[in-house]
Amino acid sequence: MNDEQPKPISASPTKGFFVDMLIRDIPLQQAVLDLIDNCVDGAKGLRQDDDFSGLRVDIEFSIDEFTIVDNCGGFSREVARDYAFRFGRDKKFTSTKHSIGQFGVGMKRALFKMGKQFVVESKTAKDHWAVEVDVDDWESKADDWTFPWSSPSDDRLQDRNEGTFIKVSSLREGTASTFETSVFSNRVIASIKSKHREFISNGLEVFVNGSRVDASDLRIYSTSQLKPVVEKFSVSEGGGSPVDIRIVVGIGDPIPRQAGWYVVCNGRVILDADRRPETGWGYVEENADRPNLPSFHNQYSRFRGIVYFDSDDASRVPWNTMKTDIDEDNIVWQKAFDRMVVLARHVLDFINQLDREIEDYGRDKSPMNKVLKSSSKTSVDNLTSPQAFKAPDRSSVATAPPLTNIQYARPDNDVEFLKQALGVRSARAVGEKSFDIILERQRG
């Protein structure tokens, strides 16, 4: 037996393992969005009134490198040292109110995810600094968890007075080949469009490989006869700053992929067109005792539900660290969820009613469908005053005599023959036309 006291077992992680765990689950597209989130937080710090006009973010990527440059205020050497480059959030750090990056991992995770070399350079009114990291080199120095300062250069930020420049090179192999495809760049543009919708509407300009991204606008029907439901309340359970919640549920165009729930946290869209049990769909079987929604079906392709969470304290709104999903255990989410399901019910009932009416009267003659067709749409962002859901009052719309549906099958060949003979395009039209003809003959 050895007399010497054995050394204690070390459980400190190797840097390689740490980086690997950090970047494992984040999709590349999300990493790009994370970096934009940082710019948005900069913009929020710079413009308390949320008017972002004049601020812009330029993103370029190719098989060789990724760059993102903004003029959204930059951050100081102190913030870089004590916060921006540290893994995790120091409790002492006071962050921008209403921010969208609160976990202290976004930027680092994005940089490590993309490549093996990165430069971050930032300029504020008083400060100008740069950090340059070779990841392999950094990983090889086991106990040194610092990043080296380097000298700022004049050409990176060019004419931007206050802003941040980030470049990642020596891209990881999967990253490089993904950056090369047009599909990736289209997806990035599409997700910026939807996820940063509100910030772009407020004037922030985002360019991806030179082309400007415009915000996608979510519009639903809103008129005196057909009103979406809007409900507002505040949750202070769980301590800390209260969270303001606004739920809007209504009717849109019948586009299956746009139907579902949209979840917006502090202006950042977390889920779009969600139709999973997490947002209440298809809860019937397992949770018969709770209020619930049916499983999503294309019949509900007109359904649009939007729930906004806003809080000065970003850690209170119910998102996961990647901002790709909601945090189901969050009490704020649970409070909102119960209302979402109840409010959605009214709208789904209306959709079901509309469907039945179209069956009974035909698409062109259904009174409710007529109201819908003549209604105009409004952007959900403008629906801020509480109101109850209002469906067209059936007694007020002129009702045509109800129709009876006739359904029958006939041999393919014969239907084709009649299509030609009657000069119509669908089997349905063959049925209707032949009915009309026989009716006319018989009535004389």
Add this chain to the structure above:
Amino acid sequence: MSSYRKVNYSLRPAKHAHRRMMSEVLSCLYPFQPVREYQYVGFGSLWFEDFKLFHRALGIKRMISLERSGAHERFLANRPFQSVDILFGESNARLQEIDWKSPSILWLDYDAALSGSVLLDLEIAASQMSSGSLLAVTLNVEEAEEVKESASQGEDTDVALELFRSRFSDFFASKIFSDDLRNTPFRNLSFQIVTSKIEKILATRNVGKADVGEKLIVANICNFSYADGHSMATFVFLIFEEQHQEQYNDCRFEQLDFLGAVGDLVKVLMPVMTLKEIREVESQLPTDDVSSIKTDGVPESDIKKFAKIYRYLPNFAVLES
């Protein structure tokens, strides 16, 4: 209803010319391997016109026809050669069962417009096809399915556009407008989507290939547009590894009569001429100067169309006088 019940494939002259041009494209593939050793996979329908032509003209023996009709007996009875295999069922399912290890020619000759199912077929094939494989996709480009779909629900073109965007926006960068879902703009959009899809699939296959020479690239050889009742387009691609660039160059696609350069659009246009006029013009071809051809009043535009296409037209004969 399957389109074979509506159209007799043997009787469409533009399609016939297009098929013969395709045969010439395929004949260029020999630098990769002897063309007769290629595997041909197509949608033979009841007529197997492409199968007959490629077997006769190019000597291809290994041939597979995908057929989704349930009338097995009739299709089997119409097989032109015993070496043609017919796989019955949906292409999405049956394409997965084909062995793509050796260079193949796949002609996805759809009647319909672009759909998710088309992209899935492309995904299955392009994620397995080997270097030197040719992939051709024929689509109806007259009108997007989404236009019909929204019209059948009483909705206008705005909804059609949104539907289309919600399905395919990954694959095009530009804004689209409602006229993008019809005719020439729709052909361009369909081409862009199909190309992006193939590039995306190859990018995924290329991940982890240490040797740059093994990276797969896709080249657009040419596109065809023709109309036999509907506006149709065929997009022709070649998939090969970077190390086979030289073989690709040796194919000399640009020297084909109907191509000015690789990537050209070939418009297969049928002139309106009588059999007598056809014989008269044909006897003065080929020529470098089409305007020197003498006829009794055939418009020059028709003569030009004819000069471009005459080698690929069927031999017309009149059986009844």
